[in-house]
Amino acid sequence: MEKREWKMGKILKILSLVLVSLALVFGTGIEVDAKKKKKKIELTEAENAMFDKWEVKPKKRAKSVKIMRKKPKFVGAVKCNGSCHDPYYQAWVKSPHGDTFSLLKPGARKEAKERVKQDPEKDYTTTPLCLRCHTTGYGQRGGFKPAGSKNKKGKDTSTKIDPEEPNKEQVGCEMCHSVAGGSQFRAVMKASKGNFVKAETEQYGQRWDYANVCTRCHTHKNTPFLPEVHDKYKFNFEERKLKVHQIAEYWNEDNMDQKLEKKDDRAKEVGQTEKTPLVIEDFKINDKGKIKFKKGTKPYNSKKKIFNYK
Ligand code: HEC
Ligand code: HEC
Ligand code: HEC
Incomplete structure (x- = not known):
């Protein structure tokens, strides 16, 4: 009997030693909790006032504000579909x-390519110059990455293309609606349930200077498809605008709730970007095949957090 108890005692001692050393190696978890607590997000007065106005529950604020405070990045058109802007996505x-990516494939639009001395048999789907205007956010945070893209460790980082679900490989929503990607104002839109004014989303990188934004590509000095080459490349904004969002036939019972209740009110506002349009990027492709934006021509400087107006 006694011997047995002694044995049990020894086993217990050894067990506790093992536990102590395990705890030393892997930590107790108490420390981790403390770290988590430290990271708790404090909202500013202005942020809280905005959320008050949108009637966002206090518990849900930190999650939105976390995204809103991060640098903007491109998220792709698919993120706008599926519960918020379905008719816009379907029409787009x-x-x-x-369908701008397919134009870069061999054989597409032969005549047009020959007219501007492009090689109609060449595959342009990885050519940086073309990608800037035919895809979403090429060369920028979260933007499209062509086939063959790799990170430093040699891992494939190219954007997956799903023919059934057009996304970053096309000229998506963010190329016309944002300064550097829609990640932040998407959070604003979701939190506010559409009840925002232009200034609120502008602060997070949405732009409303529509006539100006088209010239990021149309009539830009880097596009070969200029009116001098063919009349059809003349750019009349009012006429062209009508073809951008032909959403009328895409409304149905399931998405009726996505109608923009505040759209007409917003149309009466004049956003800062409408008063003073943002600068248009001047860019070139350097010797290494990288896209380089000329200093001061980016609409948003994410390091200094400033917008550049014309
Ligand atoms: C600065 C922006 C820009 C760049 C760079 C650019 N494109 Fe385009 N591309 C456009 C725009 C804008 C249009 C539409 C013009 C229009 O219809 O008025 C277009 C149209 C086209 C068309 C269709 C023309 C037609 O008449 O059917 C082809 C093909 C094309 N691009 C291929 C290319 C290729 C290949 C490259 C790279 C070598 C390239 N693009 C680079 C902006 C650009
Ligand atoms: C080629 C540029 C362009 C692209 C790409 C584009 N839009 Fe637009 N969008 C516009 C213009 C211009 C307007 C204003 C005129 C209009 O309503 O037709 C607009 C208006 C809107 C509005 C109404 C905003 C308001 O409150 O008045 C919504 C919502 C919208 N776009 C969503 C989207 C979504 C979602 C996508 C992508 C699936 C997208 N847009 C892609 C140019 C674009
Ligand atoms: C990121 C580049 C980019 C931006 C920004 C852009 N476009 Fe385009 N757009 C293109 C390309 C590329 C095409 C060629 C599509 C094709 O020929 O199939 C095109 C084609 C078009 C066409 C079809 C031309 C036709 O009649 O066949 C219209 C209309 C148009 N754009 C209107 C606009 C308007 C309005 C804006 C601004 C609100 C705008 N685009 C902004 C790249 C752009």
């Missing part, structure tokens, strides 16, 4: 901007 897929 069928619109000229929902």
